[in-house]
Amino acid sequence: MNGSIHTGLDRPVWAALTTRQAHLGSGDKLARRYHPDVAPFAALASATPAAYRALHQLLLPHEQAVLQSLDPMGRVDTLQITHVGIVHQMVAKHQEAGSTDAQEVIQLSNVDAKDMLDLVRKTKPGPFGKRTGEMGNYIGIRDQGRLIAMAGERMRLDGYVEISAVCVDEDWRGRGLAGRLVKTLGRQIVQRGDTPFLHVFSDNLSAIGLYERLGFELRRTFHLTRIGHADPGSATAL
Known part of the structure; x- marks a missing residue:
């Protein structure tokens, strides 16, 4: 595995926003963020005062963004900081491109957007x-x-x-639907020449167990931190 590529997983938000998903975000060489309707995540080129100032400028006073970091964030002037939790980054260790049980699995598109949002509101899988x-x-x-x-x-x-x-509607859980979808999606990713990975909160033991059974293994853990504009003198320390 190419070491420079693998290093991208240490800063996946920055790596995505400076390459294949640059069109979905905004920012500069110091700080970048996804458009708010796309995802809440932001990233810094490095944890310097200049980068934090650049990130502050990307946020409107009422907006918040989420940073993913290897270490807990400390106090930052002009930013309000809230620790969200710890997530496990898991990477697929088996890269098989063969067929899988895709029965009843359908492709979703813009015409399904309302139903997708409704399912997310009910099941709360994340942003x-x-x-x-x-x-x-x-x-x-x-x-x-x-x-x-x-x-x-x-x-x-x-x-x-x-x-x-x-995510799976609660009335249909326990039937292996989540596993079927993850396997189908994973094989499609592998067929395109990429490796699947995912993030899951460290206390979600049932999901971690499912992903382990599907061939994912823990690579490392990250801290998630929600940041926004701070009132003068109210920047917080974790």
Whole structure:
């Protein structure tokens, strides 16, 4: 595995926003963010005062963004900081491009946007906005016309594609639908020459167990931090 490519996984938001998903964000050489309707994530070229100032300028006073970092963030002037949690980054260790059980799995598109948002609101798999579907390929399963399960691609960087928004309506859980979608999506990613990876909160043990059974393994852990404009004198320390 190419070391420089693999290093991109240490800063996946920055790697995506400076390469394959630059068109979905804004910023400069110091700080970048996704458009708010696409994803809440932002990233810095490096944790310098200049980069934090650049990030501050990218945010409107009412807006917030999420940073992913290897270490906890400390105090930053002009920014309000809230620790969100710790996530596991898991990477597929088996890269098989063969067939899988894709029965009833359908391709989702703009015409499915309302149903996708409705399912996300019910199941709360993580951040999903009006334009998140533009980040990559989304697939799902319907039952009598109702969207009951979904999974898709979020961050895309050189050599890797993130699987995200894995969710199943509570009335259809326990039937292996999430696993079927992740396997189908993973094989499509591999067929295009990339490696699937994903992020999951460290306390979501059931999801971690599922992804391990599907061939994903822990690569490393990250801290998620929500940041926004701070009132004068209110910048917080973690």
